[in-house]
Amino acid sequence: MDADAALVEQYLEHVRVGKRLAARTVELYALDLAKLAENARAAGVPLVRVQPAHVRRWVAQMHGAGRSGRGIALILSGWRGFYKWLGLHGKVDSNPVQDVKAPKSPRPLPKALGVDDAMRLADHVDPDADPVLEARDAAIVELLYGCGLRVGEVVGLDVQAGSAARGWIDLDAGEAHVLGKGSKRRTVPVGKQALQALREWLAVRGPLAGTEPALFVGRGGRRLSAQSIWLRLRRRSAQAGLATPVHPHMLRHSFASHVLQSSGDLRAVQELLGHANIGTTQVYTRLDFQHLAKAYDAAHPRAHRRK
Template sequence: MTLPAELDHWQADLSAFLAYLKHERGYSDKTLSSYQLQLSAVASQVAEQANHWVELTETQLQLHISSCRKSLKARSLALRVASLRSFYRYLVQQGKLKENPASYLQVPKFDKPLPKNLDVDQVNHLLDFDTSEDALACRDKAILELFYSSGLRLDELVSANLQDIDWSEALIRVRGKGNKQRVLPIGRMAVAAIKDWLKVRSAYVGTEPEALFLSKQKNRISNRQVQQRVKLWSERQGLAQHLHPHMLRHSFATHMLESSSDLRAVQELLGHANLNTTQVYTHLDFQQLAKVYDNAHPRAKKK
């Protein structure tokens, strides 16, 4: 969403903010587009009340958020408030404001839907297919195994290169959100599946020879292609629910947490900046929490 010409003086700071997020913070194009959409909508709706971002007060911003309650869902409102807080924090850093008027904006609470996951038997069934006579099946199995083995995001898997793998230590270096890097272990089955794929990969090398996973068009495999292949194998293997890459990441996190009860370690493996994100992501059930409590708390340990 681009602001009309009469709001060019609003657009200047917004464009500078987006450039800062892209070049200084390493935000993805998808995130930048979301920020631009939210903040452009604000400018378009409040332009009659002020001449510039710095003139808007906390009260005016809160009235704007309140006026959007009927037209926007709670999640969208929360995104708009988060965008405003981040943008005004940037304006304060630039010395254009002394205080952030969006710091204390009230936003309605919403229930985050719990991500779905496969159980261990379903994962084993998904990964139990023959690849001996099909190079693409060989590639797809390596993709599925790596998703489940290391909990990669879709963007992280697609952007992975051959040199990112340390074969001697069975590790892979990935670039996550904000271009932050982390190093993850690769499980034994995933290592074997990737090595099988590398035996036939040369037939697909083209424009990006460094890419770990390639397509029939001899390009780096795309996000959409991975999503389609994951769905294809879910259907071929007779899984009841629609399967997507994020569900495999969530299954990895859930099974790791169920086995280890180490929330902090799972947070590191997933690359979450905030522990609260991991808690929601892995939806610890009450029985698991009670078990951890009984085993850990000095006044709860059973003799």
């Protein structure tokens, strides 16, 4: 056994016995350290002579080969622990992995419904449901999709405006006043369909809510929780025949994506969503590009391969 292999084996024994890590974790460490030893061998340096420049080059090679930033970060974590152990035993003067970072992974695209699926959910009516609860759920869906509200903003709505109210709907003005992240207030326009759904809910809400100030209440007459909306929406999307279970934030993403597709106005979408930073809103331009790419593939003659 050469010197590098002996060091790796000693370290694996340390994490297996001294740190009592799970067998699967030790196995993953062994794979990562085998890759490290292979890289060092190819570079012609022993493990104890590896420099930060070597590690950065190997990171670039892994990234170029398609490994994700998260995967590289996990590998670097294993290498960093190995060199920390070598340092504690006087084998190296410094940790060559200490200041090396993995490439940032791209921000995942938010999940948004297609326009047809969103409309199917908004138009869905459950004939077997309690008509009062059906009116409530329809109004909630309209606010989530039609206004892009967060679920926390929806549950915080009160029936009437007031200094103690976190949010409320001005039916006459067609506006929702909500308290968003960072306790920032914003005003969002409420569309005709949402206003109609809200009026239908308010017409039957009284006997269920009593003196409760919350706009949306459950069977017991208390303010509806965010978890209840999650569960009701998941059930409603299944009843509407959607292939993907829908959660409240998916409707917010759908709102942003569909408004951007129609208007192309990124600043307006930023204001409607209440984003402090335009960079947060820009992720929806990637969804918009996907929409355009699909339209191109479906319609443009040059998008079709010749047989």
